[in-house]
Amino acid sequence: MFAYIVRRLVYAIPILIGVNLLTFILFFVVNSPDDMAVSQLGQKYVTPEAVQAWKRKNGYDLPLFLNSQEQGAGALTETIFFTKSVKLFAFDFGRSESGRDITTDVSTRMWPSLAVALPTFVVGIWVNICVALMVVMFHATRLDRWAVFVFVALMSISYLFYIIGGQYLVAKTWKLVPISGFNGEIQPWKFLLLPVLVGVIAGIGAGARWYRTLFLEESNQDYVRTARAKGASEIRILFRHILPNALIPILTGVVVVIPSLFMGGLLIESFFGIPGLGSYMLDAINSQDFAIVRAMVFIGSILYIVGLILTDISYTWADPRLRLD
């Protein structure tokens, strides 16, 4: 087990190097620091001196890959590639274009993100599985067909509609909770209730439909027929036979996103004014702060790879037949 995890972590290194190279090419080769300076300083009245000053201030005045003016190791380290990209591996994200320390920003902002994303995730899965089980109980009836239609209709509604509609109905018309905002100390649940509710409802269509398919696939297996022949009740078959066996495909889709919960949701956080990583990214995109986008791309890929490893580990837990070695 331990050896397996170590091996997977070693495999992750080339992927992270690839991510790093790709972002580097996107941000510094396709789009040179001069272009960035011009767009940051505004289109008009840009003097070459101003561009040079901006580049010096943000550390972009170095050569891309090889600094011929430096001696020894300095020829490699005093370059944009080393200072901006390689240092990400040491979790040194540097400063944003506006001068703030990205590492501190990220470590304070991930908690509000998690406060919204984790309840949404847990409640969402629970609700989806319950709804799917209920529909499977009525399989091949008219109710089942209509339920599938409703799931597809729910899937076809834009996520933006759920958010705007939820804010309008719950917060504005019924005045049950504040429309947006976040406060960690005083009654935080009040601010979390609506985002979590919206997130759960928006996920029901796709989620419940997917779980229904998984449960139905299991219900065609031989062991279900055997159980039925032995006279087990439908409820017992559903909960004792189908549910545990459907756990494996459920885990594949579910565990991989758990680490990424730290990243939060772009839309939910910006609409509800939650100071998490999602709104951090959105602000960075809107103000064209490439340093933050670069750092977030790197963090996001690390979390995804951790998610893949966790998925493999959770298989051994769910299915005793599997062994990792």
Add this chain to the structure above:
Amino acid sequence: MKPLLLWSDLLIFLLVVVLTVFFLRLARDPQTREHWREVFSTRLGMVTMTLILVYVGIALLDSLHFRRALEPVAGSPEGEVFYSNKVTSVLDVMLGGMGERFERTYSAPFALDSFEKQDMKDDNGLTYRDFPPLEHAGRHLDHPGERWDDVLAKSAAALLWGALFSVLAIALQWAFLRRSPFPWHASWITQAAVICSAVWLVSMSRHYHVLGTDLGGADVAYQSIKGIRTGVLLGTLATLIMLPIAVSLGVMAGYFKGWVDDVVQYLYTTLSSIPGILLIAASVLLFQVYIDLHPDFFSIGLEKADARFLALCFILGVTSWSSLCRLIRAETLKISQLGYVQAAHAFGVSHHRILVRHILPNVTHIILITFVLDFSALVLAEAVLSYIGVGIDPNMASWGNMINGARSELSREPVVWWTLSGAFFFMFVLVLAANLFSDLVRDAFDPRSGAGRSAT
């Protein structure tokens, strides 16, 4: 009048040709024909296909652009014609100038007065504040009180015309299709509904703003209809850019195995480990910087918007091939173990020929299912991307831009609900039709889901 061919217009017609050829080729195979028959023998299949075709038809009509000639100005040299900077499409003409009736700002559906008060002068030259009457709504009424009677009378007349057109259209089809085994009546009912509402909408918007006007005073119904082209084109174009990459890499990885497989697997794991929305946002931002630095590339604003739109399609395509590639690789791995591929090897058939003749035809069902499934996802994604600010150019009509422009309107008192409703409704119908249709296609083509159904 001067026809104008935008790059995206060219692509949309090219796309229609490519898709038609693709489907005709598919239809030569008897098994595929059988699958399609299964899709269209359901009423739902007929209804959703009709709706999708209506959307595609509107998108095509909206892609025939031209620039109107301007009235000659006194003193300009004889024989020289200047063209308007505004680009018109055939659809605009068919809608009867719906998009040319601008108001000052918001107005509610069927309203006669503007939504906001404004300083006006009365007959004696004194200033007072009131809701100014709209310039293009209810101008034919003598008295504002007659409005709803007038709306009812005009609706009845429009619906009668609509019914007449529908009967004509259906009778024409009935003459040819009455012996067809497919449930055409479902399609005909949908067609009648679409024709009636189209006639009603066009005839009503000559006198009123059916869905009100937005912040800039533009007609919301018109904006929503113009959004169709953007949605349809984005959904198809991005998938078509993604397909060749995904299919060629996936097939090669599954067939050649070894280092080719390692490289392809490495590529798609790397790409899928980057959060998709960030990759898209970063690429779009970079392209935006490029456009901003080279403003002299485009002669009119729409061409710039068009370039950004195509770049967005390209970026969406290039960043989203990993999941299809994974599916195709797995399927190819399975197929290349089968007897007929082994036999082809033994006979010394070349790799190229095995790939084209034996592998590719057996993964087309995956391509088809992905194509239909991704379409609706992309239409929804467009709205989200435009909201984030990395989507369609703000000058181009799209549902995402409408929602983005209207997001703070719900906090007004009284509520401005019509802009959002218009965009969401037109988007919802398209996405719902596409989703339901893709379910049917998957049930018919996916051997796994077919087996699951027959066993129950």
